[in-house]
Amino acid sequence: MSLLRYTLKSIAGARIRFLLTTLAVVVGVAFTVGVFVTTDGLRSTFGDLSEDIFEGVDLSVRSEVEFGDRDFGAPLVDPALVDDIRSVDGVAAAEGGVFEFNVIAIDSNGEALESIGPPQMGVSWPEDQQLSQVSVWPDGISRPPRGGGEFALDADTARENGFEVGDRYRIIAPTGTREFTLVGLFRFGSSEDATVGAQIAAWDAETAQQVLHDGGGYDSIDVRLAPGASLEAVAAAIGAAIPDNTEVVANEQLVEEQTDEFNEFIGFFQNFLLAFAIVILVVSAFIIYNTFTIIVGQRIRELGLLRALGASGRQITQTVVGEAVAVGLVSTGLGLGFGVLLALGIRALFTAIGADLPDTPITIGANTVISAVAIGVGVTLVSAIWPALRARRIAPMAALAGGAGTAADIKRVPLLGWAMIAAGGAATAAGIASQATGTTVLAAIAASVLLYAGGSRIHPLAGRISVLGLGGALLAAALLVDYSTGDILVLLGLGALFVFVGMNLVSPVFAGPLARFLGWGPARVFGVSGNLSRENAARSPRRTASTASALMIGLALVSMVTVLGQSFKQTLADTLEDSVSADWLVCIDDCNEEFAAFSPLAAEAMAAQPELASVVSYRFRSEAARTAIDGDILDLFSTDLATLDRHIDPDVSAGSLTGIGAGQILLYEDEADDRGIGVGDRIGLEFIGEQRAKFEVAALFADNTILSNWVIDHRDWDRYLTGSQDQFVTAVTAPGYTAEQARSALEAVTVDYPQLEVRDQAEFQANQESQIDTFLAVVNVFLGVSLVIALMGIANTLALSVFERTREIGLLRAVGMVRRQTRRMIRWEGAIVAAFGGIMGVAIGVLFAWAAVIVIPSRFISAMDVPWATLVVYLAIAAVAGLIAASFPALRASRLNVLEAIAYE
Amino acid sequence: MEVTDAETPAADTPLAARAVSAVKIYGADDTEVRALDGVDIGFARGCFTAIMGPSGSGKSTLMHCMAALDTLTSGQVIIGDTELGTLGDRDLTLLRRNRVGFVFQAYNLVPTLTAMENITLPMDLAGRRPDKNWLNTVISTVGLGDRLSHRPSELSGGQQQRVAVSRAMAGQPEIIFADEPTGNLDSRTGTGILEFMRRAVDEFGQTIVMVTHDPVAAAHADTAVFLVDGRIHGELASPSADEVLDYMKDLGD
Ligand SMILES: Nc1ncnc2c1ncn2[C@@H]1O[C@H](COP(=O)(O)OP(=O)(O)OP(=O)(O)O)[C@@H](O)[C@H]1O
Numbered sequence A: 001m002s003l004l005r006y007t008l009k010s011i012a013g014a015r016i017r018f019l020l021t022t023l024a025v026v027v028g029v030a031f032t033v034g035v036f037v038t039t040d041g042l043r044s045t046f047g048d049l050s051e052d053i054f055e056g057v058d059l060s061v062r063s064e065v066e067f068g069d070r071d072f073g074a075p076l077v078d079p080a081l082v083d084d085i086r087s088v089d090g091v092a093a094a095e096g097g098v099f100e101f102n103v104i105a106i107d108s109n110g111e112a113l114e115s116i117g118p119p120q121m122g123v124s125w126p127e128d129q130q131l132s133q134v135s136v137w138p139d140g141i142s143r144p145p146r147g148g149g150e151f152a153l154d155a156d157t158a159r160e161n162g163f164e165v166g167d168r169y170r171i172i173a174p175t176g177t178r179e180f181t182l183v184g185l186f187r188f189g190s191s192e193d194a195t196v197g198a199q200i201a202a203w204d205a206e207t208a209q210q211v212l213h214d215g216g217g218y219d220s221i222d223v224r225l226a227p228g229a230s231l232e233a234v235a236a237a238i239g240a241a242i243p244d245n246t247e248v249v250a251n252e253q254l255v256e257e258q259t260d261e262f263n264e265f266i267g268f269f270q271n272f273l274l275a276f277a278i279v280i281l282v283v284s285a286f287i288i289y290n291t292f293t294i295i296v297g298q299r300i301r302e303l304g305l306l307r308a309l310g311a312s313g314r315q316i317t318q319t320v321v322g323e324a325v326a327v328g329l330v331s332t333g334l335g336l337g338f339g340v341l342l343a344l345g346i347r348a349l350f351t352a353i354g355a356d357l358p359d360t361p362i363t364i365g366a367n368t369v370i371s372a373v374a375i376g377v378g379v380t381l382v383s384a385i386w387p388a389l390r391a392r393r394i395a396p397m398a399a400l401a402g403g404a405g406t407a408a409d410i411k412r413v414p415l416l417g418w419a420m421i422a423a424g425g426a427a428t429a430a431g432i433a434s435q436a437t438g439t440t441v442l443a444a445i446a447a448s449v450l451l452y453a454g455g456s457r458i459h460p461l462a463g464r465i466s467v468l469g470l471g472g473a474l475l476a477a478a479l480l481v482d483y484s485t486g487d488i489l490v491l492l493g494l495g496a497l498f499v500f501v502g503m504n505l506v507s508p509v510f511a512g513p514l515a516r517f518l519g520w521g522p523a524r525v526f527g528v529s530g531n532l533s534r535e536n537a538a539r540s541p542r543r544t545a546s547t548a549s550a551l552m553i554g555l556a557l558v559s560m561v562t563v564l565g566q567s568f569k570q571t572l573a574d575t576l577e578d579s580v581s582a583d584w585l586v587c588i589d590d591c592n593e594e595f596a597a598f599s600p601l602a603a604e605a606m607a608a609q610p611e612l613a614s615v616v617s618y619r620f621r622s623e624a625a626r627t628a629i630d631g632d633i634l635d636l637f638s639t640d641l642a643t644l645d646r647h648i649d650p651d652v653s654a655g656s657l658t659g660i661g662a663g664q665i666l667l668y669e670d671e672a673d674d675r676g677i678g679v680g681d682r683i684g685l686e687f688i689g690e691q692r693a694k695f696e697v698a699a700l701f702a703d704n705t706i707l708s709n710w711v712i713d714h715r716d717w718d719r720y721l722t723g724s725q726d727q728f729v730t731a732v733t734a735p736g737y738t739a740e741q742a743r744s745a746l747e748a749v750t751v752d753y754p755q756l757e758v759r760d761q762a763e764f765q766a767n768q769e770s771q772i773d774t775f776l777a778v779v780n781v782f783l784g785v786s787l788v789i790a791l792m793g794i795a796n797t798l799a800l801s802v803f804e805r806t807r808e809i810g811l812l813r814a815v816g817m818v819r820r821q822t823r824r825m826i827r828w829e830g831a832i833v834a835a836f837g838g839i840m841g842v843a844i845g846v847l848f849a850w851a852a853v854i855v856i857p858s859r860f861i862s863a864m865d866v867p868w869a870t871l872v873v874y875l876a877i878a879a880v881a882g883l884i885a886a887s888f889p890a891l892r893a894s895r896l897n898v899l900e901a902i903a904y905e
Numbered sequence B: 001m002e003v004t005d006a007e008t009p010a011a012d013t014p015l016a017a018r019a020v021s022a023v024k025i026y027g028a029d030d031t032e033v034r035a036l037d038g039v040d041i042g043f044a045r046g047c048f049t050a051i052m053g054p055s056g057s058g059k060s061t062l063m064h065c066m067a068a069l070d071t072l073t074s075g076q077v078i079i080g081d082t083e084l085g086t087l088g089d090r091d092l093t094l095l096r097r098n099r100v101g102f103v104f105q106a107y108n109l110v111p112t113l114t115a116m117e118n119i120t121l122p123m124d125l126a127g128r129r130p131d132k133n134w135l136n137t138v139i140s141t142v143g144l145g146d147r148l149s150h151r152p153s154e155l156s157g158g159q160q161q162r163v164a165v166s167r168a169m170a171g172q173p174e175i176i177f178a179d180e181p182t183g184n185l186d187s188r189t190g191t192g193i194l195e196f197m198r199r200a201v202d203e204f205g206q207t208i209v210m211v212t213h214d215p216v217a218a219a220h221a222d223t224a225v226f227l228v229d230g231r232i233h234g235e236l237a238s239p240s241a242d243e244v245l246d247y248m249k250d251l252g253d
């Protein structure tokens, strides 16, 4: 009790110190909470949406799909089945349901509606009111569409884009662009804005089937039961009435599948954000650890005195840990608050970019609170434990004599050391071999302790280097051994963490000399005060190193991302130069939507233009087929094989592209090697709709940057897969025509497809580069948060140093150092420390990027290109930021009262 | 809360504390300093002892080792009938907390605590309630009345030393070791503290061992022991200031 009071007193006695420590944790916790609250909200929203989508549908008949994504390419259901199902006892209503992506309305200005993420789709509007998830907008004039000339639009989209009921609009659909009369608005699901930003056009079932599926059938036949009918009995009866390749499923399963699909997406989003939260937490942990180490160091006299007065070692540990708990609790509380604010901010951001989230209340789930406490208190405690343990080993008189009493050196026991290192190595290997995330994490943590303790018994540096080595080993394992994506990410994260910790342990060795080297400039320019900055930065290498570590982490990640981005651009430029001979590239918006596709009529119309010598379109579908060889599920790519070589050079390594066509396949050489396939072999493929066919391997190719690994001809695609929309088109200018003429010819076609953009190679490259830049900017903004925290850490450490050196600063002032010089002294120390962290960070970042380039498949990045100038700019920014961060402690130092400072003990 | 387990000293032991062949060596080899070089000394219960000797003679070292703040290189320290060499860190801590009071040469107060909190700190650490009456007696004697809620940085050197003395006295330990408790005080305040210690010995049977350089201070003690080069040189019973001065002059020769 009294101990608690003592702890609280000691916190109250150093409020600024406490606040600075707290701040680092608050930001980490807030970020995590923000992520959780946002994704929980998304989950509940999309959970509701899943229910809305299937509201009123008791049973649904659809084709059976053994693999792949049924939304893309599943066979359609024969419309004739509707009557069979209606005649089943207990069926009150049965109707065909149609659903398709990439259905885009064109507004009255001729602009295709854009979406930044939520789907643009077309659906059927059921006649049976209860089977319908859409309901007429109560504006008095809206009504459901009937027949081939009418459509309806969701009310949100209509209002936002100025669509008027009664007017005619063009709609881009897989079967081409056609005009319809808008006869009504509707709302979707239970709440007004439940579409979550999606743009939905609706037709009656027959029209929808024609417009969206070219008369190929329905996606499903939805069934409503008669009152009192038994679900099981009706399902069984329908099951008996439908063909073998179709199935009947209940509402529950539909909702569940839909929710899983949404959750997968939300999970991805959540992991992306959490990755940043983790970075921020790790950076915060370094700062907190550093702060506690300094605080314990400063209080060593005081703690020694407590020991002398009868405080037990345990009580000493308790006060230090108690302070950590207090910091942890306060910051968790604040972090929760700021986290909710952050979540509100994220929601506002969503609204601003057009993805309205319905007004689900912000809920703070138990999970959120538990993670917040675990992180806030946990990170602080872990950071405080080592200093706390060190504190308890202080011998009272040694501590009182002036705080030199650091823990005694670890005894050298080489034999035991080697044994521990062997055990640590074995634990790492076993953990990696287990291929289980949890085991690997535990094994790595145990290994780190064994390696550090073992190495230290051989040589102090050996222990530290071992930890660095462990990090490297984990990274190498993640990159070189085959794991699931989740395991790779965990191993990468863990490996990076140990590399950072290892660097933190090793860097004191060279922090002194490097700081002296970096301080050469300030010392030359500013004389005594510059020289003091330099010496102060160099005199406690351990502190300089750990202060710089936080900055190192942030800058390492930023540098890595920058180098990867630059390498990515370089790869793109190389590809365009070496492999693309087409003059024009046509695609939707920025060519980056995996599912964005358009009618093949566009390519047909372009091919008909005399200004173009050749036009080829491309399609891609993931998990579209599986091989008869080994049952592997494949992503398929399709194009017009006969004319491909006029557009793209895939670097054929065996066979030839001449005379190639339907019934043949083009194979990436590694895939062929893996399976022992050669040119002329025949491979059986089973498509998503259970159709089977054999293909002759016509050629093998070596460059898969544009084509994916398995390439078939459009004619086969149309035969075996439904949904023959294109994803991009390339074109070659005909001889005798200028580029401008060719462009006009293309644009004459895209008038009907306003979502398409026509670009030549240079424009395409510029567009892709600007997208890469945008992505880099987003990532760097997130990482920037960690840099800001790191700078706060520098300010914090310097403030503590000023506190510690009060007497010394007082003396300097007493012998004639003016305030300006004092400020300069502290500020440049900040700059030197920051530059030191920057150099380590950039070095590690480039190394990480180098490793990544080796491992990332060459179709994404094949060339490493380091933007040295940018990295140097980063370093300069880091140093300047350090200078600025140090301003606050510098000001404090310069304002110290000289007499009081000297009397200070 | 910690359980108090102060052993009640066996009444038949006449000595509150003693050192047997106490040797303390600092450093090793060529930098070796024999701060204590075979000291045998006992402090009688209810007795006020002054330790004197030239600077560097090992006075502070002896105090630290006797008060369980430091360990001997060889020899024994016995408090009551407890041999310190046999105790582990935990028991040493409990002994410091419950049975020994210490006044440092430099006051060593905790800067974040007020004077009053500093005084009760050892008892707080032990989870023990201070004896209110005794506490008031101590405080009024050292004369800190209106400064109790101040932090050490707001107190003069003398006031800080008085807080330090009060801290040692407040828990009524078996024995108090004071390393130059009046070294930084003006003679009037110093005399006040010395008289207070004298009273504690006479009226309450407190055992006190005090290091001092001041013959006048030593004259308040029952015995003055002289330490030279880490060895006991001699002692004076009921010394007067003049006798002490003479003895010290002899040492100089
Ligand atoms: N921590 C230490 N390390 C090395 N030598 C020490 C240490 N503490 C004390 N000494 C040495 O031991 C000897 C005795 O020191 P001690 O502090 O006991 O002297 P003292 O009699 O209290 O002197 P003073 O009257 O000046 O306080 C001195 O020579 C001193 O230099």
Ligand SMILES: [Mg+2]
Pocket (backbone or CB within 6 Å): B059, B060, B061, B105, B179
């Ligand atoms: Mg001394």
